[in-house]
Amino acid sequence: MHSLPALWVGQxxxxxPAAWSPWLVGLLIGLLVVAALYVSDRPIGASGxxxxxxxxxxxxxxPRHTARLxxxxxxxxxxxxxxxxxxxxxxxxxxxxxxxxxVTGRWLPPLWEMRFGDSLGLRLLFAVGGGAVMAFGxxxxxxxxxxxxxxxxxxxxVGSWIALICFFVGGIITAMIMFPGx
Amino acid sequence: xxxxxQATPRSPAAMLAQGAAFGLIFGFLLQKGGVAKYHILMGQxxxxxxxxxxxxxxxxxxGGTGAYLLARMRVIKLHLKPTNYAANLVGxxxxxxxxxxxxxxxxxxxxxxxxxxxxxxxxxxxxxxGSWLYAESSGYLGRTVESHGxxxxxxxxxxxHVPRTIVLLALWIILIGAFLFR
Numbered sequence: 001m002h003s004l005p006a007l008w009v010g011q012x013x014x015x016x017p018a019a020w021s022p023w024l025v026g027l028l029i030g031l032l033v034v035a036a037l038y039v040s041d042r043p044i045g046a047s048g049x050x051x052x053x054x055x056x057x058x059x060x061x062x063p064r065h066t067a068r069l070x071x072x073x074x075x076x077x078x079x080x081x082x083x084x085x086x087x088x089x090x091x092x093x094x095x096x097x098x099x100x101x102x103v104t105g106r107w108l109p110p111l112w113e114m115r116f117g118d119s120l121g122l123r124l125l126f127a128v129g130g131g132a133v134m135a136f137g138x139x140x141x142x143x144x145x146x147x148x149x150x151x152x153x154x155x156x157x158v159g160s161w162i163a164l165i166c167f168f169v170g171g172i173i174t175a176m177i178m179f180p181g182x
Numbered sequence: 183x184x185x186x187x188q189a190t191p192r193s194p195a196a197m198l199a200q201g202a203a204f205g206l207i208f209g210f211l212l213q214k215g216g217v218a219k220y221h222i223l224m225g226q227x228x229x230x231x232x233x234x235x236x237x238x239x240x241x242x243x244x245g246g247t248g249a250y251l252l253a254r255m256r257v258i259k260l261h262l263k264p265t266n267y268a269a270n271l272v273g274x275x276x277x278x279x280x281x282x283x284x285x286x287x288x289x290x291x292x293x294x295x296x297x298x299x300x301x302x303x304x305x306x307x308x309x310x311x312g313s314w315l316y317a318e319s320s321g322y323l324g325r326t327v328e329s330h331g332x333x334x335x336x337x338x339x340x341x342x343h344v345p346r347t348i349v350l351l352a353l354w355i356i357l358i359g360a361f362l363f364r
Contacts, residue, residue, distance in 0.1 A: 012225040015216025015233050022233045023361060025215035026240025032207055033241065034248040037258040040200045041192070044208060046289035050306065051313035058314060071320035084201030085208065086292045092209025093218050093296030100214070104298035109220030109285065112301075126283050127301050131291070131308025132315065134280025138288060139316035140273025140323060142263050145287040148274075149238060152263050154246035156338040156349055159265030163274040167287075168227070170278020175227035178282060182228050 012111070018100030033151050042081055043155070045147025047138035049086040052077050071139065115179060141166070209293045218293035220285045220301075227282050239360065243353040250346055267331025269323075284308065 015022070036044050055077025058066040066072055097103045108123055116122055138144040141163040143152055149167060152160025176182075215237050216222045225231025252258040281287050284305040286294050291309070294302035316323075339346040 012221050012228075012230050014231065015219065015222055018214075019216040019233075020214040022215055022236035023240050025211050025217075026237040027244045028211050029208070029215075029237065030241040030243070030245030031248065032204065032211065033245040034252060034258070036200075036204050037249060037261070038252065040197060040204065041259060041261075042201075043261045044204060046287075046292065047309070047313075050288060050309040051317065054310040054313040055317065057310070058317070066317075069317045069320060070324060071317040079198070081197045081201035084198045085205035086289070088202045088205030089209030089212065089289060089292040090296030092206040092211075093213035093293035094209075094298075095206075096210040096213035097218075097297035102213070102297060105300075106298065107300045109299060109301065111221040111224060112285065123301050124304050127285075127304035128308035128311070130280045130282070130284025131286075131305035132280070132312030134277050134284055134287065134305075135309035135312030136316045137273045137275070137277030137280055137312075138309075139313055139320075140328065141270050141277055142266065142273065144277065144289065145238075145281075146289040148263065148270075150241050150245070151261075153238075154242045154249055155260050155262050156246060156346065157262040157265060158333070158336045158338055158341050159263055159267075159270040161338065162265070162267065162270040163277070166271055166274025167278045167281060170275040171227040171281040172229065172278070174279045174282035175224055179224070179228055182230065 016102065018102050029150065030154065033154060040081060043147065043151035044085065045082060045143055045151055046086050046089070047135060047144035047147060048075070049083040050135055051075065051139060052080060052083050137170075208289070209296055212290055212293040213297050217290050218297050218299070220294070220299065223287070223290060224282070224285055236360070236364075239353075239357055243350070243357045246353060247350055250350060262335040262337060265331075265333040265336040266328060267333065269328040269331075272327055280312070 033044050036042055055066060055072050059077055107120055108118060112123060141148060143163065145167060148160040148163040153164050212218050216233050217237055222231055222233050226234035249260060253260050286302050286305050288309060291302045291305045295306060338349050
């Protein structure tokens with residue numbers, strides 16, 4: 001591991017010239033959440049989809065064991081509205097990236113590479129491990145940056161605001177440890 | 183008056199199609215907002231780039247106002263996630279740690295994969311593992327950590343004993359202030 005080149009200190013490149021205004025995107029996402037409540041009677045969320053798919057695999061491998069887990073008794077696995085949402089988030093992002101000439105096609109994000117080098121194994125370790133920790137936390141908290149952070153917070157749910165603040169407290173502390181001196 | 187006045191039929195197939203449509207738009211907006219990029223998400227956690235905060239706070243304020251008005255007119259139903267102080271707090275902090283370690287969150291991770299960040303696929307795989315691990319421990323966690331501070335559906339205005347319009351007005355003042363002094 002090496003320290004960051006001076007270039008990166010306080011000089012992250014921003015969203016890029018193809019990006020839309022964050023205020024406009026926020027406004028449209030706010031309207032989209034309301035539209036989802038109207039059309040589908042569902043708040044937009046993402047993390048539950050990963051649990052639904054994990055449960056489907058669990059049901060295949062160990063059906064009786066999976067049925068006994070309290071979480072899956074309350075939240076049956078399956079392909080539902082939220083799973084379709086997450087799958088199509090990837091497609092929508094591909095269309096947007098293609099439209100803006102921003103398709104990346106790479107394994108290592110540049111900022112990661114500048115800090116931690118070009119080891120794919122190290123990145124995958126952080127990606128899989130971090131993803132696991134994040135999903136565990138999302139299930140305990142009852143949602144993620146979308147479900148609590150946007151949909152829950154905009155309904156002014158107290159628990160969603162607590163979760164949202166804690167997402168960033170935990171994230172900021174960890175990020176500062178990972179990137180000291182930035 | 184019918185309190186659930188949506189005219190849309192919600193057959194299982196229609197729900198899957200609606201989830202896909204909302205996902206497509208959500209993913210498109212996330213990528214256009216720049217929040218599918220590793221350095222934008224980590225930049226927010228390092229307090230160097232404020233794109234994520236701008237998108238989220240605008241979405242919360244606009245969506246919150248729209249959801250409030252439509253719910254008052256009984257056009258939509260709100261879906262507040264239950265407030266569980268201990269679970270929201272501890273789960274939220276754990277989520278934040280995983281968020282920083284992986285560099286993506288559940289929705290933006292799918293969007294990042296869509297735009298061609300292959301490391302996000304490893305994050306999505308990790309999230310399925312983490313969801314499963316949570317399900318395995320859900321019985322124990324439900325009896326211990328998560329049993330504290332259960333408040334059910336609780337909104338900010340109920341907690342603070344002020345009208346909902348005052349809470350929304352405060353959000354608008356912060357948003358307009360942040361926009362004017364950006």
